[in-house]
Amino acid sequence: MSTLEQSAGEQRRVAILGSGYTAAVAAEIIHHHPDFKLAVVASRSKAGGRFDWISQDWAVPLHGLPIVIEHPSNIFEDPESWELDAALVTYADAEGAEASETLQANGLRVVDLGGGLRLRDPETRERWYGEDTATDLLASEDVVYGLTELYRDEIREAEVVANPGCYPTASVLGLAPLAREGLIESVQIEAYSGISGAGLGGREKFKDTRGDVVEYGRDGHRHQPEIEQELAALGCHGPVEFRPHVITDVFQGMSLNCNVTLNREAYRDEIETLYQDAYRDEPFVEVVVRPPSMEAVRETNLCRMYVASLDIVKGNKFSVRVVIDNLWKGASSQAVQNLNLMHGLPEETGLPASTLERIAG
Ligand SMILES: NC(=O)c1ccc[n+]([C@@H]2O[C@H](COP(=O)([O-])OP(=O)(O)OC[C@H]3O[C@@H](n4cnc5c(N)ncnc54)[C@H](OP(=O)(O)O)[C@@H]3O)[C@@H](O)[C@H]2O)c1
Numbered sequence: 001m002s003t004l005e006q007s008a009g010e011q012r013r014v015a016i017l018g019s020g021y022t023a024a025v026a027a028e029i030i031h032h033h034p035d036f037k038l039a040v041v042a043s044r045s046k047a048g049g050r051f052d053w054i055s056q057d058w059a060v061p062l063h064g065l066p067i068v069i070e071h072p073s074n075i076f077e078d079p080e081s082w083e084l085d086a087a088l089v090t091y092a093d094a095e096g097a098e099a100s101e102t103l104q105a106n107g108l109r110v111v112d113l114g115g116g117l118r119l120r121d122p123e124t125r126e127r128w129y130g131e132d133t134a135t136d137l138l139a140s141e142d143v144v145y146g147l148t149e150l151y152r153d154e155i156r157e158a159e160v161v162a163n164p165g166c167y168p169t170a171s172v173l174g175l176a177p178l179a180r181e182g183l184i185e186s187v188q189i190e191a192y193s194g195i196s197g198a199g200l201g202g203r204e205k206f207k208d209t210r211g212d213v214v215e216y217g218r219d220g221h222r223h224q225p226e227i228e229q230e231l232a233a234l235g236c237h238g239p240v241e242f243r244p245h246v247i248t249d250v251f252q253g254m255s256l257n258c259n260v261t262l263n264r265e266a267y268r269d270e271i272e273t274l275y276q277d278a279y280r281d282e283p284f285v286e287v288v289v290r291p292p293s294m295e296a297v298r299e300t301n302l303c304r305m306y307v308a309s310l311d312i313v314k315g316n317k318f319s320v321r322v323v324i325d326n327l328w329k330g331a332s333s334q335a336v337q338n339l340n341l342m343h344g345l346p347e348e349t350g351l352p353a354s355t356l357e358r359i360a361g
Contacts, residue, residue, distance in 0.1 A: 011037040013083055017099055018090030019043035020200045022113050024060040025332035026088045031065050033350030039082055040070050047071035059251045079106040088335050094133045100160055101134035109342045110160045111335040117143045117162035118226050128222040146338045149282055155341045166254055166330025167191050167223040172230040173303050174258045174322035177278040179236035185263040188241040194250035197326045209248040217244045253294030254326040262316040268309035275307050283348050292323045301333035301351045
């Protein structure tokens with residue numbers, strides 16, 4: 001018997017595995033979603049606790065949602081008793097992949113927020129995420145990479161979606177129009193994230209650091225091969241330099257400068273038109289006329305970007321500034337955007353398009 005209310009009408013029953021930041025955001029979105037029902041939240045470390053109490057000092061909004069957390073073994077041992085339709089898995093990498101495989105084998109549509117299923121090349125995957133655990137799932141090719149704007153047709157049919165990392169979401173959306181046109185010679189991505197990007201562990205790591213911007217991952221970051229994989233899929237094989245930083249006083253939010261050298265000269269208008277055309281029909285991507293702020297996309301599924309020319313009139317140096325909320329478009333709201341498509345729903349269902357709408361709702 002679920003510790004939550006039983007489902008009503010046609011609502012699909014969704015399980016959330018994990019109890020960290022992305023699980024809290026996902027729980028809130030699913031709770032307010034018109035077509036999904038939050039059936040259960042499961043955690044190894046916090047089973048028996050109330051999620052809204054546990055998460056009350058995280059600056060993640062779980063406004064009094066009275067969820068008592070289950071142990072995942074209760075789901076894995078008898079998945080049918082929960083009458084689940086779908087699951088969002090918010091574990092780390094290999095364990096997320098393994099849990100996703102088990103849930104898919106039990107007939108659920110699954111979105112895995114960890115990195116274990118994202119990289120298509122087995123050697124690269126092993127280098128960054130260790131030896132495969134979900135071997136049957138990976139061999140089956142049932143997994144679709146979940147950057148919605150690039151793979152929506154495939155996502156509609158997918159049984160398992162590998163939700164993208166937060167940096168790759170912002171980077172690939174910010175570079176896709178240029179990559180698709182074969183215009184990129186090289187790119188350097190200066191990326192800045194709030195501390196929630198490092199999950200619960202990040203709280204401890206940065207608790208004594210105030211008012212600072214800390215560069216990390218100088219020896220390599222697992223999001224670099226993911227960015228390279230998706231740019232290559234769009235036809236861009238030029239070198240990518242990726243430089244991630246943490247802004248220690250920001251909890252959630254992500255801002256990137258994608259500094260691009262084009263392989264030919266262009267006017268700024270031409271490049272801006274390319275971006276406007278690429279994203280005109282996208283419900284959650286906006287090309288804006290002034291540099292966007294992280295605050296303006298906080299707690300939304302929006303990705304905003306701004307194209308600037310670094311040359312006075314015409315040249316080949318451009319910078320694309322991109323902002324998202326790492327816990328929303330970079331993780332949980334994009335996961336729901338994908339889950340919507342997997343269930344034949346409009347992808348906007350249950351997702352506020354703006355901060356204003358969110359406050360009003
Ligand atoms: N944070 C982001 O911005 C972001 C963006 C995109 C993707 N992701 C990926 O999504 C997955 C979930 O991210 P997250 O930020 O929600 O991770 P998280 O806060 O670290 O929590 C994920 C799970 O890991 C376990 N865990 C890890 N560290 C813990 C700690 N110190 N104390 C207690 N439990 C701990 C818990 O499992 P149990 O509940 O079972 O004990 C928890 O549910 C990860 O694979 C991450 O790489 C994160």
